[in-house]
Amino acid sequence: MMALIVCVGRSIYVKRSELLLVKLTTVLSEAQRQAQTITSNQYETPKVVTHVPGPKSRALAERLGQYQNVDAVHFFVDYEKSEGNFVVDVDGNVLLDMFMQIASLPLGYNPPKLIDAMKDRKNLASFINRPALGSYPAVDFVERLERSLLAVAPPGLKHAQTAGCGTCANENGQKAIYMAYQRRLRGGRQPSEEEKMTSVMNRPPGSPKLSFLSFTNAFHGRCMGALAMSHAKWFHKLDFPVPDWPIATFPRLKYPLNEFKGENEREENRCLAEVRDLIVKYGRRGEPVAGICVEPIQSEGGDNHASPAFFQGLQAICRETGVYLMIDEVQTGCGATGKFWAHEHFSLQQPPDAVTFSKKMLTGGFYFTDALMPREAYRIYNTWIGDPSKLVLLEHVVQEIKQKKLVANAALVGQVLLNGFLELQSLYPGVLQNARGLGLLCAVDISTPAKRDNIIHRLRNKGVNIGGCGLSTLRLRPCLTISTSQAFMFLNILDSVLAEVR
């Protein structure tokens, strides 16, 4: 406790919000104190020594710019020097990382457990000899699968398929659903020669005009099938042909959710009615909806939440209409929300038909029900279909998450962050709105996109790396080992930036 109080005792933030701090300290439990020991202590605070990006980052970007577009490069990272929750850039700046490679590092930088795994000679072969996994799996593959992906499978789901990344996870999930849908239509009949031959030439009946329903502001990836379900930002989409599939409105809720219950319920029901209508409409026009894809929290699209009732309603519609439900947990999975899978917050009546993952899980892939099991060889397949060396690491990540109770830590520190956002929102009502969060997936809207970008820029130059999403949202995506004192450190720095830009 001392360390925490000393740390925040220096801050502007605590002076302004002592009441909040008192409230927060009451929730500090044994689990939380344990979490304080999660990360090593090479860096205790940020250290900014140049403008970020600094001269070395800018020089490297110019050099890289000869070969590819570098407009999205923020800065160059010294991954050897980075540690725990602190990222170190090439210019020597040490930043508290609240974004963690777009939510994709589960344990922060260079966790000792993964260093040990890499040094273990018996793991070497996995890194050097990447197999054609669907045909020549390694002797230890089943065991590794059981100790990694299957050890954290969502309740009720027993099947798991690896894939290269989140996009490929969603595209393969779509394909498993298309197969199940068509198989059900064939009612046990084997595919005909005509179906096989026409499929090869992109024509019905073998290549049927099926569609996948997605939501406004969704983001599911960048290859054609995943991109067709993504509707967050123009630069993901412009100039790219995609099929004209049904897009339902994702609920635009008012926050805090418990203050606007009635209004939000009406909004969600309106959106569910749209889903029903679109399923009927696309069925009539001969492009039936085979599946619905949805994020538990829309991330890229602006950290948009919906209630458990909404997801229960979606599942009920799926059951009634014979449409399969695929939940995209690429960003929300792996403990970030305070449960291992975000959809566990929704009390669904039965498991989703497919749950896709990537990012913190280190490998892409999806869990699926019996109905989605492919019936023929080479159907969900490509040369690599994932990378078992990632399972070697994931196995240790899963161990660490369980041993250190990192999911509970995410719930706890998430509460600190959300309370901090709420407190700051009351201090800067003209700048911050709609503080919201589930576990570590906290976000707050900024009054304008320009001010949001300005805040991100200033935060970076005061030692915090953070991301945006949606039109003008600040999004937190720290790793699972973040401590409460680091959460306060972030809130304190944010406070000082808000004081400058308000």
Added chain:
Amino acid sequence: MMALIVCVGRSIYVKRSELLLVKLTTVLSEAQRQAQTITSNQYETPKVVTHVPGPKSRALAERLGQYQNVDAVHFFVDYEKSEGNFVVDVDGNVLLDMFMQIASLPLGYNPPKLIDAMKDRKNLASFINRPALGSYPAVDFVERLERSLLAVAPPGLKHAQTAGCGTCANENGQKAIYMAYQRRLRGGRQPSEEEKMTSVMNRPPGSPKLSFLSFTNAFHGRCMGALAMSHAKWFHKLDFPVPDWPIATFPRLKYPLNEFKGENEREENRCLAEVRDLIVKYGRRGEPVAGICVEPIQSEGGDNHASPAFFQGLQAICRETGVYLMIDEVQTGCGATGKFWAHEHFSLQQPPDAVTFSKKMLTGGFYFTDALMPREAYRIYNTWIGDPSKLVLLEHVVQEIKQKKLVANAALVGQVLLNGFLELQSLYPGVLQNARGLGLLCAVDISTPAKRDNIIHRLRNKGVNIGGCGLSTLRLRPCLTISTSQAFMFLNILDSVLAEVR
């Protein structure tokens, strides 16, 4: 020389084809003798101790079958024990590997150079901290890119973009081409608000109805955009919706190519005329062809070759019609054909607009011209957009290829393999036809699909792992370190199998 003669001197094969051997030995040069030392010698010959797959492989497959479809699993591999050109399975069988994880291992199993790279502590951070590469590249990323991908860039191409796999390489290549195509149409005008907004909702003008032309029997990958260009086998395609894009006939040539020059030229011209017609037709129906995608040798579709004139003709059509040419070198690249890139055999007048790669290159990605450089941030992007730890390994692979002259070795051993196929074809005319090859990418057709599968099965049980492609083709995809004595060893075993099944 002695080693080679002793080795083949024991074989049935050499007894039957002494003339061939004499012809072959005349091409054995200094480079070849050097190549004999490429691989280590833990295994000198195959050793089959159980039926393949053996009892341990079958038990593991049953266990894995609880979690995913395992119908494509051939056997489980002990990657620690495998070495050089020999794969060792869980039952202790040692097989000469002429398939090498579907053409994806450049240097065979556990090459010492890669083991050293993995043990080098300064490389550790690359494996543990997978970055969001487009935004937070590592300090050493530019250098690694220069020493790996850029060190072997196709002539005339200076830009390179990484991607996760071959499918993602082709989908990102498509997107770079769509952007260039639409940018040209806009003629310098910035995208309008209407274009941006409609793109997000999958509608024109922002999401234009562009198409990509591909060929019968092509294979370019498994996500929706790549799958729409793939036409090799029904199980890649059945039940999956894809856009109705133009598909031109890939030339069906007669082998040996130099015996059927006139006939083959007419066939290729017929196919080129089809390409022209399809570009006009799809332009008229409002779905203009933005790009053409083609493999230098159609691999999955049956190892189908076309002449340099065909590819020159394709490029000429592209120039005339303003269509971009993307060459898919996922399987043909990285030295396998006796040049680093297969399209270098074609003497094209100018570089292709995009050249995609994966497999032996260890990372997916594509090279591209200035015209294809994205103009805005986050256009060719996703969280990982490749994996720089693969570049750490690729850098050493590229060094090894150069130092050991492995591209020349591929040309030389490829000649041995092709001559062997030709010789066996004359010995078993009722079974083998159409022996063909370019470097190590050798293939021969078998009289029926069932006989082909039988031959593959028998080869495996005599100590050779090999693959099929097309309807009834045997395809060789050894790694670049294969020696001539190993080539003879393979031919000898094939000979003994053919004697059984003829």
